[in-house]
Amino acid sequence: MTTTAIIITIILSIIKLLASCLPTSTVNWILKKFELHFELDQANTSLTIQGKHLEGEDKLRVINYYNEAKFLKKKHIFPGNERLFLQPEDNGTPLVFETKQGKKDIKLHVFIYNDHIDVVKQYKKKLAAYTLSSDCLQERSMQLSSDLA
Numbered sequence: 001m002t003t004t005a006i007i008i009t010i011i012l013s014i015i016k017l018l019a020s021c022l023p024t025s026t027v028n029w030i031l032k033k034f035e036l037h038f039e040l041d042q043a044n045t046s047l048t049i050q051g052k053h054l055e056g057e058d059k060l061r062v063i064n065y066y067n068e069a070k071f072l073k074k075k076h077i078f079p080g081n082e083r084l085f086l087q088p089e090d091n092g093t094p095l096v097f098e099t100k101q102g103k104k105d106i107k108l109h110v111f112i113y114n115d116h117i118d119v120v121k122q123y124k125k126k127l128a129a130y131t132l133s134s135d136c137l138q139e140r141s142m143q144l145s146s147d148l149a
Contacts, residue, residue, distance in 0.1 A: 096110070106122070117137060118132075
C-alpha cells in the first residue's frame with residue numbers, strides 16, 4: 001500500500017515538474033491552439049463589405065486595425081440563438097473576413113458599433129462570439145461604409 005502511494009506521488013511530481021517547466025515555444029503553441037481572437041494573415045484573408053471585395057491598401061489597413069484590436073470579453077451563444085448573432089437587428093452590413101487558421105476555413109462576421117466591435121467566428125458548424133475594442137477600426141469602417149454607399 002505504501003509503495004503504491006510512493007509511486008503515485010513520484011509520478012504526480014514528475015508530471016507537475018514537466019507541466020511547470022515547459023519551453024516557451026511549447027506554451028505559445030498550446031495557447032495558440034485555443035486562442036479566440038487570433039491575428040489575420042493578409043495573404044490568406046479576403047475581406048468583403050456590403051458584398052464587395054476590398055483589395056489593396058484599404059484591405060491591409062482594416063486587417064492591421066483588426067489585429068491591433070483589444071479583446072474585451074467572450075459572449076456565450078446558446079443553441080437556437082445562432083441567427084441572432086449572425087444577423088443582429090440593430091446593425092447593418094458586417095465586415096466579413098474569410099481566412100484559414102491551420103487547416104480550418106474560418107469566416108469572421110465583424111459588426112461595428114460606436115463603443116465596441118462584435119465578432120462572430122464561424123468554423124465548421126461551430127460559432128463563437130466575442131467583443132473587441134478598436135478606435136481605429138471603428139472610425140475606418142464608418143469611412144469605408146460611406147465610400148461604398
